[in-house]
Amino acid sequence: xxxxxxxxxxxxxxxxxxxxxxISIPEMVAAVSEAGGLGILATGVYNATQTxxxxxxxxxxxxxxxxxxxxxxxxxxxxxxxxxxxEQVPVINFSMGKGDWIVKAAHEYGGKVIGTVVNEEHAKxxxxxxxxxxxxxxxxxxxxxxEMTTLVLxxxxxxxxxxxxxxxxxxxxxxxxxAALSLGADAVAMGTRLxxxxxxxxxxxxxxxxxxxxxxxxVFTTRFDGQPCRVMKAxxxxxxxxxxxxxxxxxxxxxxxxxxxGMNHLKMAAGVTASGWKTIKMMAxxxxxxxxxxxxxxxxxxxxxxxxxxxxxxLVNDTPSVAEVIDRVVAEADTVIxxxxxx
Numbered sequence: 001x002x003x004x005x006x007x008x009x010x011x012x013x014x015x016x017x018x019x020x021x022x023i024s025i026p027e028m029v030a031a032v033s034e035a036g037g038l039g040i041l042a043t044g045v046y047n048a049t050q051t052x053x054x055x056x057x058x059x060x061x062x063x064x065x066x067x068x069x070x071x072x073x074x075x076x077x078x079x080x081x082x083x084x085x086x087e088q089v090p091v092i093n094f095s096m097g098k099g100d101w102i103v104k105a106a107h108e109y110g111g112k113v114i115g116t117v118v119n120e121e122h123a124k125x126x127x128x129x130x131x132x133x134x135x136x137x138x139x140x141x142x143x144x145x146x147e148m149t150t151l152v153l154x155x156x157x158x159x160x161x162x163x164x165x166x167x168x169x170x171x172x173x174x175x176x177x178x179a180a181l182s183l184g185a186d187a188v189a190m191g192t193r194l195x196x197x198x199x200x201x202x203x204x205x206x207x208x209x210x211x212x213x214x215x216x217x218x219v220f221t222t223r224f225d226g227q228p229c230r231v232m233k234a235x236x237x238x239x240x241x242x243x244x245x246x247x248x249x250x251x252x253x254x255x256x257x258x259x260x261x262g263m264n265h266l267k268m269a270a271g272v273t274a275s276g277w278k279t280i281k282m283m284a285x286x287x288x289x290x291x292x293x294x295x296x297x298x299x300x301x302x303x304x305x306x307x308x309x310x311x312x313x314x315l316v317n318d319t320p321s322v323a324e325v326i327d328r329v330v331a332e333a334d335t336v337i338x339x340x341x342x343x
Contacts, residue, residue, distance in 0.1 A: 001013060001014060001330055001333070001334065003181070003186040003187060004164040004186040005038075005133060005164045005186040005187035006186075006187070007164060008112060008132060008133060008164055009035060009038050009067075009090070009091060009112060010065050010285070011033075011036060011063050011064070011065055012036030012200075013035075013036040013037050013326055014039075014177070014181075014186060014187035014329050015032075015036075015037035015038070015039060015177070015182060015187065015188060015189075015190065015191070015326050015329060015330070016032075016037060016040060016067075016135070016166050016187055016189040016190070017029065017032040017038065017039045017189070017191075017194050018040065018142075018168060018189045018190060018191035018194070019040040019041060019043075019044075019067075019068070019069035019093060020042050020043070020142075020191050020195065020297075021041040021042045021044045021045045021201070021293060022045060022201070022293070022294060022297040022298055023042065023195055023200060023201060023202050023297060024039070024040055024041055024042040024060045024069075024134070024136060025042070025054070025201055026041065026054050026057035026061060026200055027061065027199060027201070027271055027290075028102070028194075028200060028201065028322070029058050029061075029062075029066050030058055030061035030062040030064075030066070030321055030324040031039045031197075031199040031238035031321075031323070032194065032326070033058075033062045033064035033066045034061075034062050034111075034240075034323075035322050035323040035326045035327070035334060036062055036326060037068055037326050038065060038066065038091065038187075039058070039062075039066045039067070039250045040066070040067040040068060040069055040091070040189075041054055041055065041058060041066065041067065041068035041069065041089075041094050042068075042069055043068055043077075043080045043084070044068060044069070044071045044074050044077070045290070045294075046076075046080060046205075047076055047079070047080075048076065048079040048080055048082070048083050048147050051068075051080045051083045051084070051255070051285070052083045052086075052087060054068075055068060055084065055087045055089055055283070056087070056092075056095055056168050057184065065087070065090045065091065066090060066091065066094050067089065067090065067091030067114065067242025068084050068089045068091075068092060068093070069092070069093040069094070069095065069116075070084065070092065070093070070094050070095075070099075070102070071095050071096050071097075072094055072095065072098070072099065073096045073097055073252070074096075077097075081094065081102055083112060085102070085105045085109075085111075088109045088111060089111065090111060090112065091111065091112045091113070091114060092106050092111060092112075092113050092114070092332060093113075093114040093115075093116060093135060094113065094114075094115055094116070095116035095135075096116075096144070096227075097146075098125075099113065099115055099126070099131065100130075101130040103129055103130045103131055103132075104130070105218065107130065108336060111223055112132040112133070113130075113131050113132050113133075114131070114132065114133045114134065114135050114166065115131040115133075115134050115135070115137040116134075116137060117134050117135070117136060117137070117157070118136075118137050118138075118144075118145060118146025118147075118148070118153070119146055119148070119153075120156055120160045121159055122162050123136070123160055124160055124161060125158045127161040127162070127163045131163065132163065132164070133163055133164040133166060133186075134161065134163055134165050134166065134167065135168055135189055135253045136150075136153055136154055136157050136165050136166065136167055136168065136185070137152075137153075137168045137169050137170040138150030138151075138154070138167070138168065138170060139151045139220070139230075140169040140170030140171030140230075140311040140312065141142060141168050141169030141170070141191065141230060141310050142191050142192050142218075142231075142308040142309050142310035143191070143229055143230060143231075143308035144227050144228065144229055145168075145169050145220075145228065145230060146228065147228065149169075149170070150167055150168070150180070150183075151315060152181040153169075154167045154184055154185050155183045155184050157184075158183065158184025158185070159184070162231070164186040165184060165185045165186055165187075166185065166186065166187045166188065166189050167180035167183065167185035167187070167188050167189070168188065168189035168190075168191070168246075169310065169312075170310065170311055170312050171188045171189075171190055171193070171312060171330070172190060172192065172193035172310075172312035172315040173193075173314060173315055173320075173332055174276070174328065174329045174330065174331065174334070174336055175332065175333070175336055176188060176312070176329075176331020177329055177330070177332075177333040178286065178332075178333040178337050178340075181333070181337075183290045188329075189289050190325075191308075191310060192210065192309055192310040192312050192313050193312060193316055193325060193329075193335070194208045194325060195207075195210065196211065196316050196318075196319050197319060197320060197321060197322045197324075197325055198319060198321045198322070199321065199322050200322075201298075201299065202297050202298075203296075203298060203299060203300030204300065205300030205301075205302070206296060206297065206300055206302075206307055207319050209232065209234075209307070209309075210309065210313050210316050211316055211317060211318070211319070213232060213309065213313045213314075213315065214313070214314045215311040215312075215314035216327065217232060217233050217309075217313065218230050218231065218232055218233060218309050218310065219231060219232075219233050219237065219241070220313055223239055223240075223241045223244045223245075224237070224240050224292075224306060225289035225291075226245070229289075229308070229323040230308065230309070230310060230311070231307060231308050231309060232302065232306075232307040232308075232309035234302035234306070235302065235306065236292060236295070236296065236301070236302050236303050236304050236305045236306050237302070237306045237307075240289075240292055240306055245325050253259070256275065260285060261292050269339065276296065278328050289306070291305075292304070292305050292306040293305065293306060293307075293308065
């Protein structure tokens with residue numbers, strides 16, 4: 001199956017691994033790329049040294065194209081992005097910020113850039129400064145999606161810009177891939193579906209829950225990490241949503257963030273405080289969210305932790321290998337397309 005995305009990134013299948021913290025690690029990224037898709041390394045919980053090590057690890061595991069992400073409002077994200085540029089990562093995916101400087105630097109060594117967007121305004125801006133492709137995230141997606149569903153958002157943005165589109169949100173099988181292509185996308189990104197694979201490092205309890213849960217077992221809220229975010233309904237999520245912003249809790253949980261980033265906790269706290277209320281609020285939400293996400297993904301604890309989970313969990317019924325998922329999705333999409341041709 002050839003699309004503008006497969007040709008742009010020199011991959012076999014129009015399937016992309018979403019960059020998920022603690023899940024899209026080098027081994028997972030390499031597994032997706034080796035299976036013919038595009039693996040995207042998540043760098044949000046790495047400092048610059050760890051990011052460099054992870055990128056080099058991916059290069060050891062595969063010689064296929066791969067990408068890495070930078071969530072620009074995270075602490076240390078700019079430093080991580082600079083590492084990705086220094087390491088000449090083939091594809092860089094930025095989100096939650098303006099990535100024009102990444103586009104310019106990546107293009108100088110022949111790299112490609114994907115901008116993650118959730119609305120037409122941001123899509124147009126990213127396309128205007130040369131972003132090669134857009135990862136368009138619908139309301140159904142796990143973690144940070146937009147208010148508009150994939151069914152409407154993808155054609156809306158496809159009509160607004162002339163760059164290849166990767167559709168994300170609500171896609172977990174070949175029917176989703178075929179639908180996304182018909183809406184004007186050139187590939188799909190999958191998080192929840194690829195999260196539940198043999199190679200995925202997420203805790204086995206989360207894999208079991210992803211199979212058991214249905215589409216109504218998720219909640220979309222801004223009260224968890226300050227951004228519109230979809231997570232699994234569970235005791236930990238319920239507590240976090242009821243609690244909302246907690247500055248006192250954030251001061252202590254931010255120690256873990258500082259340690260992950262290789263930063264001095266007190267200096268980081270002082271810097272955030274000096275930046276004003278808006279930054280204080282954003283960083284407080286983020287600090288609490290980091291710990292909650294980690295508890296769920298690495299320890300399987302959804303009583304204290306919070307698991308990002310898309311509505312497509314309703315279509316997740318097994319734990320196959322990454323290659324099996326991608327082959328299955330592409331084969332099913334081909335079957336669906338052939339059936340539609342006969343109507």
